[in-house]
Amino acid sequence: MSWNKNLSSMDVDEEEDDMPTIRTADYSKMTKSFDVDTRAKSLDIDELMEEQSPESALSQLVRSWVAERGAPVVLEWQGEIVDEVMSQIEEQSKIVDSLKSDDRSTDEEHFQLILVQTEVERAKYVITSYVRARLSKIEEHAQYIVKNPSTHSNLSGIDESKNGKRKHADVKRFWRLIETHYQMSVLQGLPTAMRGLEDSHNGKSMVIEPDLDRAIFIRARRNVGQVQLPQQSIELMKGDNYLVSFRDVSYLIASGAVEIV
Numbered sequence: 001m002s003w004n005k006n007l008s009s010m011d012v013d014e015e016e017d018d019m020p021t022i023r024t025a026d027y028s029k030m031t032k033s034f035d036v037d038t039r040a041k042s043l044d045i046d047e048l049m050e051e052q053s054p055e056s057a058l059s060q061l062v063r064s065w066v067a068e069r070g071a072p073v074v075l076e077w078q079g080e081i082v083d084e085v086m087s088q089i090e091e092q093s094k095i096v097d098s099l100k101s102d103d104r105s106t107d108e109e110h111f112q113l114i115l116v117q118t119e120v121e122r123a124k125y126v127i128t129s130y131v132r133a134r135l136s137k138i139e140e141h142a143q144y145i146v147k148n149p150s151t152h153s154n155l156s157g158i159d160e161s162k163n164g165k166r167k168h169a170d171v172k173r174f175w176r177l178i179e180t181h182y183q184m185s186v187l188q189g190l191p192t193a194m195r196g197l198e199d200s201h202n203g204k205s206m207v208i209e210p211d212l213d214r215a216i217f218i219r220a221r222r223n224v225g226q227v228q229l230p231q232q233s234i235e236l237m238k239g240d241n242y243l244v245s246f247r248d249v250s251y252l253i254a255s256g257a258v259e260i261v
Helices: 004-009 025-031 057-070 079-100 107-140 142-147 151-153 168-183 248-257
Strands: 217-219 226-227 233-236 242-243 258-260
Touching: 004 151, 057 079, 057 107, 057 258, 079 107, 107 142, 107 168, 142 168, 217 248, 242 248, 248 258
Parallel strands: none
Antiparallel strands: 217 242, 217 258, 226 233
């Protein structure tokens, strides 16, 4: 079941930049300890708080969130990971609701259920923060995205209806609203020659583009070897951290060889 279409139903705060400490409970293992239709025999607190595998869905989503916050462009939408975490959230919520209504549960079990609920809320926070980081860049660079088809493949919300609309339909509608607002509030009072929103002056375009030369911190996830930068050559080995231009290592980020931190 795909949850991409249901993301809009989750609350997305306007601004919330503080990154929380993610307590990495293993959702998949937690589900094996419960039966939604029957009372759980026990809740193992050690298993509950066991660290996640580095490749767990929530860990991958946290990495994607951090990368999205640091990158100047909209990165590829991690739909499968989001779907997996959303499924885990739904499953855990059903388990918690079932056990909370069981009068035979002890106080200790209720306390442990609170911990599970806390993990569910943290997972929701990561999802909404990931979406919020993407929306912020999409709104800022809507005109650029509409005019550059190469960016459309990174967008989410594939339209599966019969009318054949493409991924960027929502972005296009958003930009049309902004454009109409500019025309009605300001541009209609200017001379015709000055009403364009894509004009260039002294070689500088009015279209707001992402700053690909922004400096970012990266960490190598595997041994990369020699990487040629404009000013020098560096050797990237697993675990190495560098401050570099996004433009210079964008291909390494796309391949997964390095990650933004």
